[in-house]
Amino acid sequence: MRDVLPELMRWWEAGETVGVATVVATFRSAPRPPGASMLVGPDDTAVGSVSGGCVEGAVYEQAQEVVATGAPVLERYGVSDDDAFAVGLTCGGILDVWVERVSRETFPELGALAADVEAGLPVALATVIDHPDPAWRGRRIVVRPEEEPVAGSIGSPRADAAVHDDALGLLASGTSATLSYGPDGERRGEGMRVFVWAFAPKPRMLVFGAIDFAAAVARVGSFLGYHVTVCDARPVFATTSRFPDADEVVVDWPHRYLAAEQEAGRIDQRTVLAVLTHDPKFDVPLLEVALRLPQVAYVGAMGSRRTHDDRLERLRAAGLTDAELDRLSSPIGLDLGARTPEETAISIAAEIIAGRWGGTGEPLAATAGRIHRDLPHDLD
Numbered sequence: 001m002r003d004v005l006p007e008l009m010r011w012w013e014a015g016e017t018v019g020v021a022t023v024v025a026t027f028r029s030a031p032r033p034p035g036a037s038m039l040v041g042p043d044d045t046a047v048g049s050v051s052g053g054c055v056e057g058a059v060y061e062q063a064q065e066v067v068a069t070g071a072p073v074l075e076r077y078g079v080s081d082d083d084a085f086a087v088g089l090t091c092g093g094i095l096d097v098w099v100e101r102v103s104r105e106t107f108p109e110l111g112a113l114a115a116d117v118e119a120g121l122p123v124a125l126a127t128v129i130d131h132p133d134p135a136w137r138g139r140r141i142v143v144r145p146e147e148e149p150v151a152g153s154i155g156s157p158r159a160d161a162a163v164h165d166d167a168l169g170l171l172a173s174g175t176s177a178t179l180s181y182g183p184d185g186e187r188r189g190e191g192m193r194v195f196v197w198a199f200a201p202k203p204r205m206l207v208f209g210a211i212d213f214a215a216a217v218a219r220v221g222s223f224l225g226y227h228v229t230v231c232d233a234r235p236v237f238a239t240t241s242r243f244p245d246a247d248e249v250v251v252d253w254p255h256r257y258l259a260a261e262q263e264a265g266r267i268d269q270r271t272v273l274a275v276l277t278h279d280p281k282f283d284v285p286l287l288e289v290a291l292r293l294p295q296v297a298y299v300g301a302m303g304s305r306r307t308h309d310d311r312l313e314r315l316r317a318a319g320l321t322d323a324e325l326d327r328l329s330s331p332i333g334l335d336l337g338a339r340t341p342e343e344t345a346i347s348i349a350a351e352i353i354a355g356r357w358g359g360t361g362e363p364l365a366a367t368a369g370r371i372h373r374d375l376p377h378d379l380d
Contacts, residue, residue, distance in 0.1 A: 001037045001125075001197050002117060004048040008039055008102065009114050016042040017103040019063030023050050024074070024129055024195040025096035025178045032095075035176035035197055040064055050097055051077070062099050072100040072138045074129050074193075096178070098129045098195060100138055109142050109151050113199075116144070120201045124167040128154055130193040132183055143167040154194065159185030167196045174200035174270050202227040203297075204266070207246070208254040208286055209276035210237035213302065216345035217274050219245040224349060226272070231257050233282065255285035262293060272298040272352050274332065278307055284314045291315070291324045298352050300332035334361045 001008075001022060011018045019040035023032050038048040038056065040063040050059055055077045066073055078094035102110065116123040124143040128136050133155075142151040143164050154160050162185035170177055176198045182189015205221040207214045210232035221228045222245045231250040232238040238251045250257055254277065261267050273290050277283045283301060290299045303311065308330045315325060333347030334354065354361050 001035055002199060004037050004039050005114055005117060007041075007047045009110070011039075011041055012102065012104060012107075012110055015104055017067055017101055017106075018042065019067040019099065020102045021050055021059045021063050021097050021099045022195070022197075023095055024098045024193075027078075027094040033176075034178065034195070038063070040067065051095060055095070055097075059097055059099070062097075066099045067101050070101055072098065072129075074098050074137075098127070100127075106138075107140075109140075112151070113142055117199045122171050122201060123199050124171045125197040125199070126154065126163045126167045126194050127197075128192060129178070129195050130191075131155075132191050136192070141167075143171065145171065154185070156184055159192070161185070162187065163194050163196075167198070170196050170198045171200055172268070174198055174203060200270075203270035203272070204229065204268075205272050205274065206231065206258065206261075207274045207276065208232070208258075209278070209282070209302075210234065210239075210242065210249075211276055213341045213344055214274075214276050215243055215245070216341035217276065217348055218243050219342075220345040220349045221245075221272075222247070224353075232277075253285075254282055255289045258286060258289045262289070267293060267296060269295040269297060271296045273300070274348055275299070275301040276332075278303040280311070280314060284311065284318065287311070287315060287328065288318050288320065291320060291327050298329065298355055299327055300329040300348060300351065302332045303330065305331060329355075 008018060020037060022037040023034050026034060032050055032052060036050050038046060038050045038059060040046055040060055046060055049056060058077065062073060062075055075097050076094065077097060113123055113125060122145055125140060126143060127140040128138060131137050136155045139154050140152050141154055141160060141163060145168060154163055162181060166179055177196060179194045179196060180190060181187065181192045181194065183191045203226055205226035205228045207217050207228060207230045210230060214230055218228045218230055228246045229248050229250060230238065230243045230246045231252060231254050233253045235251045238249050240249050243249050273296060275283050275286055287301060301311065312325060329351060333344060334350045336343065336347040336350065338344040338347045350361065353359065
């Protein structure tokens with residue numbers, strides 16, 4: 001949804017009606033994740049994608065029908081791997097796609113939600129996509145941290161409260177997912193399915209060490225959707241002109257900056273740290289702070305194996321435990337045979353991605369079974 005939101009807002013502000021199709025659940029090797037959306041505009045223009053081209057034609061026609069009738073639809077696309085070509089889903093995956101009509105009348109809260117997304121404020125949108133009572137389908141609430149009551153209603157105070165609490169949890173982790181409840185929001189029941197779009201601020205990538213490798217890492221991090229900060233204590237090197245792809249360049253001692261960001265609540269479980277200084281006076285105090293943080297997705301440190309061994313000795317002398325040291329990825333990156341800063345940045349990004357999704361780092365040609373592992377929101 002985030003990718004197509006500007007075009008959706010252009011039509012919404014003009015008072016037009018748009019068909020919006022969104023992936024709400026995936027299974028097996030589905031090509032797009034939950035939250036991926038495609039628009040069918042009033043001029044029959046298609047914007048975005050739900051399957052990378054596999055079933056766009058069928059979804060396009062479904063969206064046109066929903067715009068004409070006004071009745072939202074939850075449709076499943078895809079069959080088994082053996083029969084995938086018959087329906088056009090060549091990856092063999094399965095998609096649940098929610099298709100609805102969006103306009104000022106059907107979604108008056110969209111303007112405020114889009115403003116929050118544009119400002120980088122956390123906001124979640126929860127929509128009923130399946131319910132025994134058809135009147136509930138398409139109802140929605142907008143959830144913001146530390147704000148009650150919510151905007152809109154799922155259908156009852158009990159359902160609103162249950163979805164509100166769960167949406168806050170998804171928002172904290174930056175995860176969009178389909179949740180199941182009883183018809184009135186019962187935790188242990190079945191019958192109601194609610195899709196939550198979690199529009200969390202971009203996850204952070206903190207790059208320490210203003211060197212040429214840091215410029216490449218910042219460039220790749222920005223491409224992957226991170227809010228990138230480059231930090232170094234040396235003002236002559238830590239300049240915006242040297243790091244044009246970074247969102248911010250900070251001149252400060254790395255350990256002091258990281259501790260301050262943690263204290264301010266700007267470090268979370270999605271944050272990744274790349275320590276590229278490979279200088280004990282910078283990286284040892286920094287890693288003392290980093291490896292003791294209660295949550296971060298990744299801590300990697302650059303250096304040779306000799307540097308790594310020396311670093312571990314210094315960190316143990318500083319009192320870090322084996323459990324804390326086990327959180328460190330060093331030498332940083334996957335073994336790609338990288339030589340240049342750009343190649344090294346790719347190896348670092350590959351290790352971050354593998355850690356996020358549970359990948360092995362092995363060539364797919366050398367592995368068997370499914371390409372994509374099941375995630376918590378996947379079908380069973």
